[in-house]
Amino acid sequence: MSSLMSRDEFRTALEDAIKGKSANKSPFSIAWAEGKLSRSHLAHWAENHYHYVGPFADYLGYLYARTPDHMTEAKDFLLANMYEEEIGGDRHTDLLIRFAEACGTTRARVTDPGNMSPTTRGLQGWCYSVAMREDPVVAVAALVVGLESQVPSIYRKQTPTLREKYGFTDEEVEFFDLHIVSDEIHGERGYQIVLEHANTPELQARCLKICEVGAQMRLLYTTALYRDYVANDIPEEELLAA
Numbered sequence: 001m002s003s004l005m006s007r008d009e010f011r012t013a014l015e016d017a018i019k020g021k022s023a024n025k026s027p028f029s030i031a032w033a034e035g036k037l038s039r040s041h042l043a044h045w046a047e048n049h050y051h052y053v054g055p056f057a058d059y060l061g062y063l064y065a066r067t068p069d070h071m072t073e074a075k076d077f078l079l080a081n082m083y084e085e086e087i088g089g090d091r092h093t094d095l096l097i098r099f100a101e102a103c104g105t106t107r108a109r110v111t112d113p114g115n116m117s118p119t120t121r122g123l124q125g126w127c128y129s130v131a132m133r134e135d136p137v138v139a140v141a142a143l144v145v146g147l148e149s150q151v152p153s154i155y156r157k158q159t160p161t162l163r164e165k166y167g168f169t170d171e172e173v174e175f176f177d178l179h180i181v182s183d184e185i186h187g188e189r190g191y192q193i194v195l196e197h198a199n200t201p202e203l204q205a206r207c208l209k210i211c212e213v214g215a216q217m218r219l220l221y222t223t224a225l226y227r228d229y230v231a232n233d234i235p236e237e238e239l240l241a242a
Contacts (some may be wrong), residue, residue, distance in 0.1 A: 004199070004200065004228045014145060014207065017209075017215070018215040022150055022153065023150060023154055023218045024157060025219065026219055026226060027226040027239050028045070028222050028223065028225045029157070029222055030239045031230060031239055032045075032115065033157040033158055034161070035164075036150055036238075036239075037230065037234075039186070041230050042102065042103045043103035046105065046110055047115045050116075051116040051121075052221065053126070055128070059143055060082050061082060061131075062128070062131040063078060063139050064078040066132075068136070073193070092195075096110070096158065097110050098174070099173060115205075117228045123220075123221045128219055130142045135203065137194060137197045137198050138207055140194055141198070141210050141211050142211065142214045143185060144193075145211050145213070146210060146214025146218075147217075147218055148186050148188070148217075149183065151183035152181075155176045
């Protein structure tokens, strides 16, 4: 990339970097949206998802510590995001565990790192690495734009099925309802930070690439859940034919 893109051009390019790689396209997400997963399958999802999103405030904490003081609005956003995850009302991980228990697993199993798949370990490690090592603007592009901004579109497809097909209560699916709203706000804030502070062609290019990689990481993580826990019960051909 030889020249600086305008904000509008850059916004479109960031959105395009994620398109086609959404976790909605994974067979696990498709089976979920169609109501074909069992509660046992959903329990395995929760046991893995805890170890991806559970440390999200930690990722942001490492990033916050490295964000320059002149990026005041970015630091404020990261701090507010951490607050919401941990102490701004119900702790988000507690809401996830409530859903997991409704699926038939236990808090002990959810919090035990021995129950996550190798791919989940890879996604968690990538998030830590990005938070600790990347330029703060690039890290926001990865964690907030590439990953967090996807959440509302994913959960909007899955949450109605949880109520209508599986019969979960509003309290049991509060984790999903909350993130449809909060992550839409967080995602937009992330976009605005990246648009403002990726102010060189090099930074713009790095942000675009890491958004693409972040989307790929989440897609691979979700696809691995299908391979590890669902494939023997629901052949992929059955999902593709639907």
